[in-house]
Amino acid sequence: MGQKSKQFDSFREAVADVKDGSTIGFGGFAMPGVPFNLIKALMEQGAKRLTLVGNTTGGAQQPRMPDMGMLVENGQVAKVICAFTAATRPTDVLPFTKYYESGEVDAELVPQGTLAERMRSAGAGIPAFYTPTAVGTELAEGRETRVINGREYLLEYALKLDYAFIRARKADTFGNLRFHRAQRNFCPVMATAATCTIVEVDEPILPAGAIDPDDVHTPGIFVHRLVQVPPEPEGLWPAKRQERRR
Amino acid sequence: MSETKGLTRQQMADRMALEFQDGWIVNLGVGIPTMCSNTDTGDRDFTYHSENGVIGYGGVASPQEEDLLLVNAGGQNVTLKPGASVVHHADSFAIIRGGHIDVTVMGAYQVSMTGDFANWKLKGQKGGGIGGAMDLAACAKRVFIILEHVTRAGGPRLVTACDLPVTARGVVKLISTNYGLFEPTGDGFLLREIAPGLTVDEIRATTGGKLTVADGLKPVQLSR
Numbered sequence: 001m002g003q004k005s006k007q008f009d010s011f012r013e014a015v016a017d018v019k020d021g022s023t024i025g026f027g028g029f030a031m032p033g034v035p036f037n038l039i040k041a042l043m044e045q046g047a048k049r050l051t052l053v054g055n056t057t058g059g060a061q062q063p064r065m066p067d068m069g070m071l072v073e074n075g076q077v078a079k080v081i082c083a084f085t086a087a088t089r090p091t092d093v094l095p096f097t098k099y100y101e102s103g104e105v106d107a108e109l110v111p112q113g114t115l116a117e118r119m120r121s122a123g124a125g126i127p128a129f130y131t132p133t134a135v136g137t138e139l140a141e142g143r144e145t146r147v148i149n150g151r152e153y154l155l156e157y158a159l160k161l162d163y164a165f166i167r168a169r170k171a172d173t174f175g176n177l178r179f180h181r182a183q184r185n186f187c188p189v190m191a192t193a194a195t196c197t198i199v200e201v202d203e204p205i206l207p208a209g210a211i212d213p214d215d216v217h218t219p220g221i222f223v224h225r226l227v228q229v230p231p232e233p234e235g236l237w238p239a240k241r242q243e244r245r246r
Numbered sequence: 247m248s249e250t251k252g253l254t255r256q257q258m259a260d261r262m263a264l265e266f267q268d269g270w271i272v273n274l275g276v277g278i279p280t281m282c283s284n285t286d287t288g289d290r291d292f293t294y295h296s297e298n299g300v301i302g303y304g305g306v307a308s309p310q311e312e313d314l315l316l317v318n319a320g321g322q323n324v325t326l327k328p329g330a331s332v333v334h335h336a337d338s339f340a341i342i343r344g345g346h347i348d349v350t351v352m353g354a355y356q357v358s359m360t361g362d363f364a365n366w367k368l369k370g371q372k373g374g375g376i377g378g379a380m381d382l383a384a385c386a387k388r389v390f391i392i393l394e395h396v397t398r399a400g401g402p403r404l405v406t407a408c409d410l411p412v413t414a415r416g417v418v419k420l421i422s423t424n425y426g427l428f429e430p431t432g433d434g435f436l437l438r439e440i441a442p443g444l445t446v447d448e449i450r451a452t453t454g455g456k457l458t459v460a461d462g463l464k465p466v467q468l469s470r
Contacts (some may be wrong), residue, residue, distance in 0.1 A: 029298040029317070029335070030298075030317045030321035031314060031315075031317070031321070032298075032314070032315040032316070032317060033315075055377075061321065083375075083376050083377050083378070084374075084375040084376065084377060085372075085373030085374065085375070086367075086371060086373055086374050086375045087375055088276050088277075088375050088377065089276075089277070090368055097373075100372060100373055101372050107373055109373050109374065109376060110376075111376050111377075111378070111379075111380040111381050112297060112335075112339065112376065112377050112378040112381060113297075113335075113338075113339030113342055113343055113378060113380075113381030114380075114381065116334075116335040116336040116338075116339050117336055117339060117340075117343075119336070120336040131343065131384075132343070132384040132385060133343065133380045133381045133384045133385065134380045134384070135384065135414075135415075136412065136414065136415040137380065137411065137412055137413065137414065137415075138411045138412075139376075139380070169315075179332075180313075180315045181300070181313060181315045181316040181332055182296075182298050182299065182300050182315055182316050182317050182332065183315045184299060184332055184333070184334045184335075185298050185299060185334065185335050186334070186335045187334070188334040188336075189334055189335055189336045217334075238314040238315065239314075240312075240314060240323075241321060241323075
């Protein structure tokens with residue numbers, strides 16, 4: 001694969017070919033790792049009937065940065081697959097909730113570890129796996145379980161992605177990535193599960209070899225497109241979360 | 247909004263933290279459980295694991311220490327202790343699913359006398375917020391729960407059977423409430439320690455199932 005061709009000059013160009021009906025994974029847990037700039041570009045690009053995969057639809061924190069919920073509000077989404085369709089605190093209301101409750105958008109609620117493992121499996125060529133998570137809950141109702149060594153497990157299927165949108169600290173022209181601290185979260189796993197992984201990168205893209213092979217978190221074989229995030233205000237960067245009153 | 251009778255939220259967390267043993271890998275849920283690490287003076291050997299893959303985090307970061315890309319499960323900016331490490335989500339949950347977490351402490355709406363608990367979905371709600379709770383509940387070596395003893399309407403949260411959708415069944419080992427420290431017994435709850443200002447009769451009236459009282463019932467221990 002051409003290494004030069006992985007570098008794109010703009011987020012607009014990097015997401016230009018996303019088709020209606022695509023399944024897209026979005027990295028991120030709270031602020032770190034969320035591809036704010038790619039989400040914004042996809043809102044402008046306008047692809048519809050998308051299936052979004054990520055931890056949460058977002059919108060419970062202030063200030064609000066681009067999140068999956070904004071694509072929902074923009075009328076681009078058919079379904080979300082995530083670990084939260086409601087907020088952790090019952091007193092918080094996610095913007096997504098009204099679209100879900102009205103039936104306008106479908107959702108599949110998946111325990112967070114199962115969600116990560118379904119994508120890991122997709123990237124590793126494992127079609128399905130058994131997990132003890134969610135056994136005995138309403139999520140397991142009517143689904144296949146199996147007793148192995150005396151314990152009951154639930155069958156879960158691999159989850160493939162057409163695209164993964166992720167954010168990293170460093171990248172080289174080959175697409176080798178390094179993440180900073182909690183920025184990593186779902187990003188490496190989604191990269192393995194996707195046909196096309198698009199990365200927004202905090203720092204200038206390095207020549208191949210500038211990242212020591214021992215220090216690579218995600219190898220470039222899983223990475224297809226790189227865009228460097230420009231400084232504010234053109235580029236979007238994590239903001240300090242406003243503490244909420246209890 | 248908080249129940250004022252008995253222990254404060256911080257005291258409920260402090261009591262639970264006394265159960266942690268040196269060398270344990272500890273996972274703290276959002277809300278009151280997070281407070282278990284507030285009084286960690288660093289003289290004990292606990293490693294805090296956060297579901298987003300941060301292992302060995304310390305206290306909440308001061309404005310000078312703050313790194314916006316370093317958060318715990320609650321999204322708080324935290325610090326790292328010497329020896330900390332970071333892994334991706336699939337590895338973080340391999341740590342959980344593989345049984346490497348010694349204790350997970352979570353909040354809940356209800357706990358049953360058989361050790362079921364409910365913390366992800368309210369009555370009549372479509373969908374909910376599972377996060378990592380089901381993975382942790384099914385796979386951690388011990389599940390401890392911290393919750394207010396009664397609902398805002400005064401009803402019990404320690405119940406004979408959960409009427410909310412459960413997170414996992416038969417897993418809860420220990421419960422810290424503002425009324426005291428409890429264990430599910432199968433047909434009720436054992437009151438191990440009682441909060442100041444509460445009577446056994448008062449607790450019995452607001453607890454589901456059969457309440458047994460520990461021999462030589464002591465007040466809730468709050469420090470070592």
